[in-house]
Amino acid sequence: xxxxxxxxxxxxxxxxxxxxxxxxxxxxxxxxxxxxxxxxxxxxxxxxxxxxxxxxxxxxxxxxxxxxxxxxxxxxxxxxxxxxxxxxxxxxxxxxxxxxxxxxxxxxxxxxxxxxxxxxxxxxxxxxxxxxxxxxxxxxxxxxxxxxxxxxxxxxxxxxxxxxxxxxxxxxxxxxxx
Numbered sequence: 001x002x003x004x005x006x007x008x009x010x011x012x013x014x015x016x017x018x019x020x021x022x023x024x025x026x027x028x029x030x031x032x033x034x035x036x037x038x039x040x041x042x043x044x045x046x047x048x049x050x051x052x053x054x055x056x057x058x059x060x061x062x063x064x065x066x067x068x069x070x071x072x073x074x075x076x077x078x079x080x081x082x083x084x085x086x087x088x089x090x091x092x093x094x095x096x097x098x099x100x101x102x103x104x105x106x107x108x109x110x111x112x113x114x115x116x117x118x119x120x121x122x123x124x125x126x127x128x129x130x131x132x133x134x135x136x137x138x139x140x141x142x143x144x145x146x147x148x149x150x151x152x153x154x155x156x157x158x159x160x161x162x163x164x165x166x167x168x169x170x171x172x173x174x175x176x177x178x
Contacts (some may be wrong), residue, residue: 012040015084017077019096019126023068029079030064032057033086040087047086054082057112074105081112092116093124098132110136134158 003010026160030051037047055061055173058078063071071079077097082094094113098106098155113136127133132153142150142157150157 008041009060012087013090013095015087015089015091017080017084017095017097019099024065025069028065028067029060029071029082030144032068032079032084037086038084042087050086050088051082054085058082074101077101077109081109085116089121091094091124095126096128097125098127098129106132 001009027035033051033054034044034047037051038044052061055064058081060075060078060082063075067074067077068079080099081094086095097113098109101109111131113123113125123136125132125136137154140150140152140154140157141148150160152160
């Protein structure tokens with residue numbers, strides 16, 4: 001496929017959830033998702049079931065009439081992901097999707113990313129979190145000043161680096177832990 005000549009088909013196969021959220025303050029998020037589907041030639045009627053499914057799947061159903069300015073940071077991230085998925089792309093590009101969010105939200109998103117991968121979607125993830133790359137990625141590229149300096153499976157890159165680490169995972173919280 002010629003990605004320049006057949007740019008519409010190319011765009012329809014890619015969904016992007018950018019780190020920075022372009023703000024549209026005037027419409028409810030549900031309406032914005034219908035607009036996004038329309039950019040890909042999907043009618044409101046055809047987009048309806050997918051919009052509703054995404055709102056539910058991402059925990060946004062109760063916020064569907066809210067404007068972006070009314071959402072928390074985590075809810076805005078969820079909206080960005082819904083926007084990237086509304087046209088059911090084959091490739092999803094996630095730019096720092098869990099930056100600045102709490103651990104519980106991060107783990108919820110990790111589960112969702114695994115589900116999307118299980119549905120056959122290719123996910124391109126940018127992250128500064130080593131743990132995130134280790135947990136989610138089959139193949140990792142390390143970029144320094146715009147150049148790929150290493151690439152491989154996370155466990156292979158860890159071995160190559162000659163570093164060892166310790167991971168501590170809290171599975172609960174006791175109020176006596178202070």
